[in-house]
Amino acid sequence: MASQNQHRVYIPTNARANQYILAEFKPDDDFYACFSDYRSAYQRVARQLFALCDDAELYNVHMLVNDKLPIVRFHEEAYCLETQRQQLFFYNPRYHEAHQLHGCCESRARKVRLLFLATGEDIRAHSADFHRRVAKVLSALQEQLPGDANKLKVRDHQHLTYDLFARAKGHKESYGYKLRALAPRYEARGCPLPSHRDLTYARFTLPLTRQLKTQLLDASATDYGNFYSHIEDAFISACEAKRLPRRAMVANGRTPLIRHRDIDTSAHNEELEKLSFEPGKGETQSHVLFDAANLVQSIDFVIVAGVEDHHDMGYGRFMNQVESVIKALCNSLQVNPERQDINTRFYQHLSYSL
Numbered sequence: 117m118a119s120q121n122q123h124r125v126y127i128p129t130n131a132r133a134n135q136y137i138l139a140e141f142k143p144d145d146d147f148y149a150c151f152s153d154y155r156s157a158y159q160r161v162a163r164q165l166f167a168l169c170d171d172a173e174l175y176n177v178h179m180l181v182n183d184k185l186p187i188v189r190f191h192e193e194a195y196c197l198e199t200q201r202q203q204l205f206f207y208n209p210r211y212h213e214a215h216q217l218h219g220c221c222e223s224r225a226r227k228v229r230l231l232f233l234a235t236g237e238d239i240r241a242h243s244a245d246f247h248r249r250v251a252k253v254l255s256a257l258q259e260q261l262p263g264d265a266n267k268l269k270v271r272d273h274q275h276l277t278y279d280l281f282a283r284a285k286g287h288k289e290s291y292g293y294k295l296r297a298l299a300p301r302y303e304a305r306g307c308p309l310p311s312h313r314d315l316t317y318a319r320f321t322l323p324l325t326r327q328l329k330t331q332l333l334d335a336s337a338t339d340y341g342n343f344y345s346h347i348e349d350a351f352i353s354a355c356e357a358k359r360l361p362r363r364a365m366v367a368n369g370r371t372p373l374i375r376h377r378d379i380d381t382s383a384h385n386e387e388l389e390k391l392s393f394e395p396g397k398g399e400t401q402s403h404v405l406f407d408a409a410n411l412v413q414s415i416d417f418v419i420v421a422g423v424e425d426h427h428d429m430g431y432g433r434f435m436n437q438v439e440s441v442i443k444a445l446c447n448s449l450q451v452n453p454e455r456q457d458i459n460t461r462f463y464q465h466l467s468y469s470l
Contacts, residue, residue, distance in 0.1 A: 123427060124292035125435040131278035132190045134209070135234035135243050137250045138271045139470070140227045147263035148224065154181075155221035158228075164260050165230060165253070166215040172249045175213040176233035178205070182219030185388065186231045187371070190277065201387040202371070209235045230254070240274065243298075244305035247272055254470055268470040272298065275463045280320070280442055281453035294430035298466050312468035313376045315395065316431055317362075317420040318438040320460045322347075324414060328449060341408030344415075347449065348404050351417060354444040358437040362393050362420035367406035372416050379467060393420045417445075435462055 151157035162179050169177045180186060184203040191206035203218060213235065219225065232250045236242065254268055279285070299309055333343055344367055355363050366372045370389035377392040384390060391403050419441065425434040442458060
């Protein structure tokens with residue numbers, strides 16, 4: 117019993133589950149040559165896509181031709197916001213539906229992105245069925261696309277989001293998760309996957325509250341290097357204590373994107389910080405990014421699971437270690453669990469070419 121318990125992580129019952137699948141292709145000259153203009157190309161593909169989605173009962177699907185990266189988050193109200201580099205989708209899987217084309221139809225898109233948002237109840241329990249229906253739509257759409265260079269890259273993203281300190285705020289109910297890997301979970305539900313790469317990690321956000329700045333910063337400070345270094349040392353020490361060698365701290369105002377090193381290399385722009393990790397290598401892989409001249413509103417921390425963290429029972433033990441790191445860091449910084457949310461996300465990604 118003790119052995120099984122260490123492979124379960126107890127997550128508040130008000131945790132939010134999300135799943136979305138992002139497919140993309142790079143339209144070439146031969147593709148565009150089949151249409152009179154860009155608008156007719158995008159509108160034709162959108163009509164074909166949404167017709168297939170209706171048949172597959174996929175009710176929240178978006179096509180992006182603006183070369184912006186979609187970011188998906190939970191919200192009780194549906195919003196779609198744009199920045200220079202990102203398109204942010206906020207939605208509640210229980211209620212919100214849409215079939216929409218986004219972007220300027222007069223311009224040539226470097227990539228066409230197809231975003232499928234899971235809807236309904238018990239997202240995690242029905243994730244394999246959702247993936248199977250999306251894969252069927254993509255295969256059918258691929259046969260209808262003109263040209264020969266329209267290979268689809270598919271990414272399945274799932275995450276659980278919760279406040280680590282929910283119990284301290286009065287929410288006592290929790291549920292024990294094993295957090296099984298995606299491939300065996302899908303296969304057990306009749307959805308075998310093609311050859312793929314997968315990546316599992318946790319991310320949590322520490323707001324830089326007035327209390328924390330008062331505690332660690334001089335009121336007249338203009339150089340925040342020592343402040344960030346103090347938090348970095350506490351984080352790294354907590355990770356080392358739990359033997360978690362793949363980690364990142366991002367305190368430069370950019371949104372971290374975590375990728376498998378076999379697929380993507382680390383890079384950044386003014387909004388996004390892409391960080392690549394190799395789960396199969398045991399050496400320390402650490403990214404610490406901050407700007408000593410600027411004080412950000414919050415700091416993002418990432419801990420990536422390695423092959424040694426993949427157990428037949430799941431990633432529950434890994435997340436228990438992650439939670440220990442978060443609690444140790446918050447304790448060292450005197451974070452009040454009754455007054456501060458520490459949003460914690462458990463991510464599971466897989467990718468393949470169709």
